Amino acid sequence: xxxxxxxxxxxxxxxxxxxxxxxxxxxxxxxxxxxxxxxxxxxxxxxxxxxxxxxxxxxxxxxxxxxxxxxxxxxxxxxxxxxxxxxxxxxxxxxxxxxxxxxxxxxxxxxxxxxxxxxxxxxxxxxxxxxxxxxxxxxxxxxxxxxxxxxxxxxxxxxxxxxxxxxxxxxxxxxxxxxxxxxxxxxxxxxxxxxxxxxxxxxxxxxxxxxxxxxxxxxxxxxxxxxxxxxxxxxxxxxxxxxxxxxxxxxxxxxxxxxxxxxxxxxxxxxxxxxxxxxxxxxxxxxxxxxx
Amino acid sequence: xxxxxxxxxxxxxxxxxxxxxxxxxxxxxxxxxxxxxxxxxxxxxxxxxxxxxxxxxxxxxxxxxxxxxxxxxxxxxxxxxxxxxxxxxxxxxxxxxxxxxxxxxxxxxxxxxxxxxxxxxxxxxxxxxxxxxxxxxxxxxxxxxxxxxxxxxxxxxxxxxxxxxxxxxxxxxxxxxxxxxxxxxxxxxxxxxxxxxxxxxxxxxxxxxxxxxxxxxxxxxxxxxxxxxxxxxxxxxxxxxxxxxxxxxxxxxxxxxxxxxxxxxxxxxxxxxxxxxxxxxxxxxxxxxxxxxxxxxxxxxxxxxxxxxx
Amino acid sequence: xxxxxxxxxxxxxxxxxxxxxxxxxxxxxxxxxxxxxxxxxxxxxxxxxxxxxxxxxxxxxxxxxxxxxxxxxxxxxxxxxxxxxxxxxxxxxxxxxxxxxxxxxxxxxxxxxxxxxxxxxxxxxxxxxxxxxxxxxxxxxxxxxxxxxxxxxxxxxxxxxxxxxxxxxxxxxxxxxxxxxxxxxxxxxxxxxxxxxxxxxxxxxxxxxxxxxxxxxxxxxxxxxxxxxxxxxxxxxxxxxxxxxxxxxxxxxxxxx
Numbered sequence: 001x002x003x004x005x006x007x008x009x010x011x012x013x014x015x016x017x018x019x020x021x022x023x024x025x026x027x028x029x030x031x032x033x034x035x036x037x038x039x040x041x042x043x044x045x046x047x048x049x050x051x052x053x054x055x056x057x058x059x060x061x062x063x064x065x066x067x068x069x070x071x072x073x074x075x076x077x078x079x080x081x082x083x084x085x086x087x088x089x090x091x092x093x094x095x096x097x098x099x100x101x102x103x104x105x106x107x108x109x110x111x112x113x114x115x116x117x118x119x120x121x122x123x124x125x126x127x128x129x130x131x132x133x134x135x136x137x138x139x140x141x142x143x144x145x146x147x148x149x150x151x152x153x154x155x156x157x158x159x160x161x162x163x164x165x166x167x168x169x170x171x172x173x174x175x176x177x178x179x180x181x182x183x184x185x186x187x188x189x190x191x192x193x194x195x196x197x198x199x200x201x202x203x204x205x206x207x208x209x210x211x212x213x214x215x216x217x218x219x220x221x222x223x224x225x226x227x228x229x230x231x232x233x234x235x236x237x238x239x240x241x242x243x244x245x246x247x248x249x250x251x252x253x254x255x256x257x258x259x260x261x262x263x264x265x266x267x268x269x270x271x272x273x274x275x276x277x278x279x280x281x282x283x284x285x286x287x288x289x290x291x292x
Numbered sequence: 293x294x295x296x297x298x299x300x301x302x303x304x305x306x307x308x309x310x311x312x313x314x315x316x317x318x319x320x321x322x323x324x325x326x327x328x329x330x331x332x333x334x335x336x337x338x339x340x341x342x343x344x345x346x347x348x349x350x351x352x353x354x355x356x357x358x359x360x361x362x363x364x365x366x367x368x369x370x371x372x373x374x375x376x377x378x379x380x381x382x383x384x385x386x387x388x389x390x391x392x393x394x395x396x397x398x399x400x401x402x403x404x405x406x407x408x409x410x411x412x413x414x415x416x417x418x419x420x421x422x423x424x425x426x427x428x429x430x431x432x433x434x435x436x437x438x439x440x441x442x443x444x445x446x447x448x449x450x451x452x453x454x455x456x457x458x459x460x461x462x463x464x465x466x467x468x469x470x471x472x473x474x475x476x477x478x479x480x481x482x483x484x485x486x487x488x489x490x491x492x493x494x495x496x497x498x499x500x501x502x503x504x505x506x507x508x509x510x511x512x513x514x515x516x517x518x519x520x521x522x523x524x525x526x527x528x529x530x531x532x533x534x535x536x537x538x539x540x541x542x543x544x545x546x547x548x549x550x551x552x553x554x555x556x557x558x559x560x561x562x563x564x565x566x567x568x569x570x571x572x573x574x575x576x577x578x579x580x581x582x583x584x585x586x587x588x589x590x591x592x593x594x595x596x597x598x599x600x601x602x
Numbered sequence: 603x604x605x606x607x608x609x610x611x612x613x614x615x616x617x618x619x620x621x622x623x624x625x626x627x628x629x630x631x632x633x634x635x636x637x638x639x640x641x642x643x644x645x646x647x648x649x650x651x652x653x654x655x656x657x658x659x660x661x662x663x664x665x666x667x668x669x670x671x672x673x674x675x676x677x678x679x680x681x682x683x684x685x686x687x688x689x690x691x692x693x694x695x696x697x698x699x700x701x702x703x704x705x706x707x708x709x710x711x712x713x714x715x716x717x718x719x720x721x722x723x724x725x726x727x728x729x730x731x732x733x734x735x736x737x738x739x740x741x742x743x744x745x746x747x748x749x750x751x752x753x754x755x756x757x758x759x760x761x762x763x764x765x766x767x768x769x770x771x772x773x774x775x776x777x778x779x780x781x782x783x784x785x786x787x788x789x790x791x792x793x794x795x796x797x798x799x800x801x802x803x804x805x806x807x808x809x810x811x812x813x814x815x816x817x818x819x820x821x822x823x824x825x826x827x828x829x830x831x832x833x834x835x836x837x838x839x840x841x842x843x844x845x846x847x848x849x850x851x852x853x854x855x856x857x858x859x
Contacts, residue, residue: 013493020495024407030399031416034467038423041434048437095327103321104328115592116332122518122588123581124525126552127338130577133559134341155334162331175703179765182661183716183772184693188320193719198706209425216427219527219552223559245429245528252433252532260437267430278425282418298717298731298773302693305721 045271049264057265061231062247066258071266073230074247077146078215078273080234081243084150085157085214090207092154093161094196097203100162101169102191121159128156129223137224144225147237152220157210164206168199201288208281212274218245244270342581345574352568358575364538364549366558366569373572375579377538381455381548382524382580385534388459388544389466389523394516396463397470401512404471405478406500417472424468432532435461440533453535453547461533462526466519473518477511478504514595521587525580527552551580610637612776612806613658618672620653620830622665627653629830631672635776640798640807642817642838645827646853651810652700654827655778658808659695660688693720696769700781702761704753704768709736709745712753712764716772731771739767740797759790766797777801779809783816795820814854818842826850 052066060070096117104110132152142148172195180190196203226242234241244266251263296304350358353373361374400420404413440457444450450457481504489503505512535547536557542548549557555573564570613635620628628650635641643651656662658674660681674681681691693716704712713732722728732749736742741763745756753764762782769777779798783791798807798820811817817824818838825835826847834841834850845851 016495016498020497023497027399027403027407030396031403031420031471034396034400034420034423034464034471035416037464038419038426040438041426041430044434044438045430092327092330095324096331099321099324099328103324113328113332116335118592119585119588120331120335122521122525122584122591123338124527124552124584126525126527126555127342127577127581127584129559130555130574131334131338131341134345135337158331158334173703175699175701176705178661178664178699179703179705179768180715180719181664182659182692182697182699183719183768184689184691185715185719186317186689188317189719191320193715194705212425216425216429218427218429219531219556222556225559245427248429248433249528249532252429252436260433263433264437267433270427271430274425274427298722298771301722301727302717302720302772 042271045264045267048261049266049268052261052265053268057262058269062242062250066254066256066262069251069259069262071244071247071269073233074242074244074266075269076233077226077241078243078270080146080239080241081149081153081221082211082215084146084237085153086207086211088150088154089157089161089210089214093158093207093210094165094203096158096162097165097169098191098196101166102187102195117159117162121163125156125217126219126223128152129220131155132220132224143238144240145238146234146241148224149221149226149241149243150237152224153214153217156217156220157214160210160213161207164210165199165203168202168206169195171202172198201284205281205285208277208284212277212281215243215277216245216270216274218249221246222249244273338581342574342578345571346578349568349571349575352571353575362540364554366554366572371568373568373575375551375576377540378549378551378554378576379579380540380542381530381534381538382550382552382583384455384542384544384548385459385462385526385530385550386520386523388456389463389526390516390520392460392463393466393470393519393523397467397515397519398474398512400467400471401474401478402500402505404475406496406504417475420468420471422468423464424466424472426465428465428526428528429532431461431465432458432529435529435533447545450545451535451547453533453537455534455542455544455546455548458529458533459544461529462523465526465529466522469519469522470515473515474508474512477508477515480511481507510594510597514591517587517591517594521584521591524587525552525584527556531556551576555580611635612637612677613808614675614678616673616675618654618657618674619670620650620657620662621669623667627830628657631832633825633832633835635806635808636823637806638802638804639822640802640809640820642821642824643808643810643827644812644814644817644824644853647812649827650830651827652780655697655780655808655810658776658778659692659697661692661697663688693772694774695776695778696772696774697778698762698765698769698780698782701785702758702765704756704761704764706752706754708750709753709756709764710749713767713771715768720772732767735767735771736764738770738801739763740793740800741767757790759786759793762786762790762794763797766794766801770801774805776806776808779807781810781812784812791816814842826853828853 057070058075059072060068061073063069100110100113104113129152132148136142136148136151137144176194176198177190180194185193221243226246230240230242248263248266248270251259251266358373358375361372362376363372363374364377365372404417408416435457439461440450440452440454443457485503485507486499489499494502530550531553534550534553536549536553537547538549538554554576558569558573611634613633615631615633618628618631619626631654643654645651653662657670662668670682676691676695679686705715710732713735714728717728717731722731733742736745741760744760753761756764783794786794795816798809801807809821821838823835824838824841826833826841828849834845834847841850842854845854
């Protein structure tokens with residue numbers, strides 16, 4: 001007796017192949033839809049903002065009138081924020097990663113730190129804003145300054161940097177460390193002369209991507225009180241400031257139609273900056289990927 | 293070369309340098325440990341800040357009112373602080389977002405992991421991830437000035453500020469999270485398992501759905517949980533396009549308010565320092581933090597479990 | 603000074619036992635390693651020969667959960683004594699690994715690495731050391747025009763000789779070699795073997811090899827390891843011609859391993 005009816009199997013195969021094909025196209029369509037959304041978003045913003053984007057826009061302060069409004073103070077504020085955030089976040093993040101990968105012994109304490117970092121990565125950015133407002137602005141009395149903003153942003157992007165740096169350090173093959181130790185190098189010499197240089201492309205990529213996250217953030221800086229309307233540039237770490245996302249937020253909220261174009265122009269500037277940062281990161285990653 | 297041998301030079305340097313090297317060797321691990329501890333302190337800082345200021349809030353408003361009152365009127369002369377409307381607003385956004393992101397994200401993940409060629413995956417995946425890198429304020433602007441007017445053509449009664457439009461856009465934002473992390477989980481399924489199924493005559497679709505998907509399930513679930521957590525914590529999109537209308541009578545075509553949007557509204561200057569409304573942002577922040585913490589921990593443990601499978 | 607009649611002992615190993623967790627990897631090893639000789643360690647895979655030479659410069663301690671008992675004296679000093687600095691030991695006892703492991707730096711920087719970490723900074727000193735070491739490792743002529751190029755651009759055999767030059771740069775006393783030719787082609791292997799014969803004039807060499815012909819070609823004394831024990835150790839000629847132990851004979855005649 002034959003358990004399998006070949007006729008039936010054949011018919012079923014045709015049906016199965018048809019559904020295989022159908023779903024393949026469905027999956028492609030879904031992926032395409034997501035990519036299409038990105039394209040629409042970008043095109044839309046460029047068409048909305050291009051007319052307002054000129055040299056005047058880059059060199060003017062905020063204004064009540066849409067045609068005079070510019071992004072100068074916000075652009076400079078963003079640069080200031082990056083300059084404050086980058087070294088703090090880099091030191092803390094890479095330091096933590098080195099500690100976890102090279103020094104920490106497997107145990108409760110280490111896995112606690114590791115879990116803590118995974119969790120921090122998922123804490124909403126606005127909660128970091130609450131932390132910054134309470135600790136830096138009020139308790140430490142830094143006020144609504146660039147410094148307070150930079151410290152808050154450093155903590156916000158810390159987990160991203162730690163995780164990326166850890167991965168980069170972990171990817172350095174053990175035989176390089178052995179080679180160094182066998183020369184009589186101490187642990188720190190091995191780390192600073194062999195491990196870090198080898199992991200540096202990965203670490204830098206992670207740091208730039210994290211920094212670009214900070215550049216695009218709005219909510220935590222609203223919390224700590226970066227102003228939405230300022231017509232001056234920061235002079236020192238304790239100066240008040242605004243950043244591009246906040247300026248864009250402010251323009252978006254204006255009822256006049258004309259400000260939408262201004263907001264879109266601001267978005268173009270912000271996005272170009274992010275694209276440049278990301279391109280640098282990708283370039284470093286591709287260029288310096290090491291063969292061991 | 294000087295007349296000394298290398299050995300002599302090394303010995304010479306050693307006697308003069310030992311101290312310095314010894315000190316670096318001892319100090320650096322401590323400094324690095326300190327860096328690591330700062331990340332832990334950040335968590336403590338968040339928790340204690342929230343607890344402390346929330347405590348201040350509950351000295352003015354009863355906890356019972358916070359969890360049972362159906363109304364959130366913080367600025368009213370007869371103020372009422374019931375968190376329910378804000379939670380409902382938040383969950384509405386998260387629900388719409390996940391309805392958008394789940395099918396699209398999973399479909400993209402299956403496509404990338406099972407169907408796409410290597411070349412295709414290397415191009416599409418990073419482009420998809422760009423969606424996650426777009427600043428949220430840009431999404432907010434897009435929701436308000438493009439998606440909402442578009443939806444108004446379809447749903448005539450849609451108000452300018454509504455839950456639907458930011459919900460959809462938050463969904464778009466979290467697509468790459470689901471797609472990317474699920475794709476990682478599915479790619480980690482060993483090929484031997486796939487080959488076993490192909491050898492039985494299974495089609496690609498059957499292998500993807502009946503073999504790979506279940507094998508990667510915990511990783512996929514973790515990605516979804518993380519995405520929901522992200523949607524709950526999302527701030528700018530809902531602030532810009534969702535309105536400021538805390539209500540328990542949720543209607544997705546009308547304005548709502550999420551926990552995050554409320555915190556922004558207050559810190560933009562609607563309430564002075566020390567007022568009850570000011571402290572309320574900490575109570576709301578605490579609620580938000582607890583929501584996301586539970587989900588993040590869940591995702592962490594689910595994905596850790598999944599790593600142990602193979 | 604070494605007199606031709608009496609050999610000076612560099613390493614003196616007494617009752618050495620080593621465990622990886624619960625695995626007893628080295629069992630009661632006793633051995634003397636003499637100055638300016640090539641000592642070969644042979645034996646089947648997993649017999650503990652690599653573990654043994656990594657114990658001589660304490661690299662084995664990088665493996666977690668390793669436990670050691672017994673003593674190893676290096677020029678009469680116990681290397682496991684707490685006051686003995688492991689970095690000090692490793693500057694005197696260099697090592698060449700199984701797989702060439704140059705650093706991802708230029709050829710020059712690879713060789714200058716050792717002198718630099720030990721505080722030699724002057725450019726002219728470093729230049730001289732690099733040249734001398736590369737000549738010592740018989741690779742100077744091949745690389746002298748491209749010292750600034752990344753060491754990864756070299757062939758496997760050249761990389762291994764760069765690693766030897768790196769090791770020579772700090773003028774060690776002993777060079778440990780852990781199957782240094784196992785990842786190399788026959789021609790590169792030959793070059794490294796010639797080099798070892800050359801180096802023995804100035805250095806004490808301990809070499810692990812799974813290749814018995816290699817041991818016979820280059821070593822003065824040979825130790826045969828089996829399951830973590832030293833079965834037999836004697837002059838190479840004697841060990842290969844008239845082994846005392848049946849197991850040694852079985853191994854060198856290819857009956858197992």
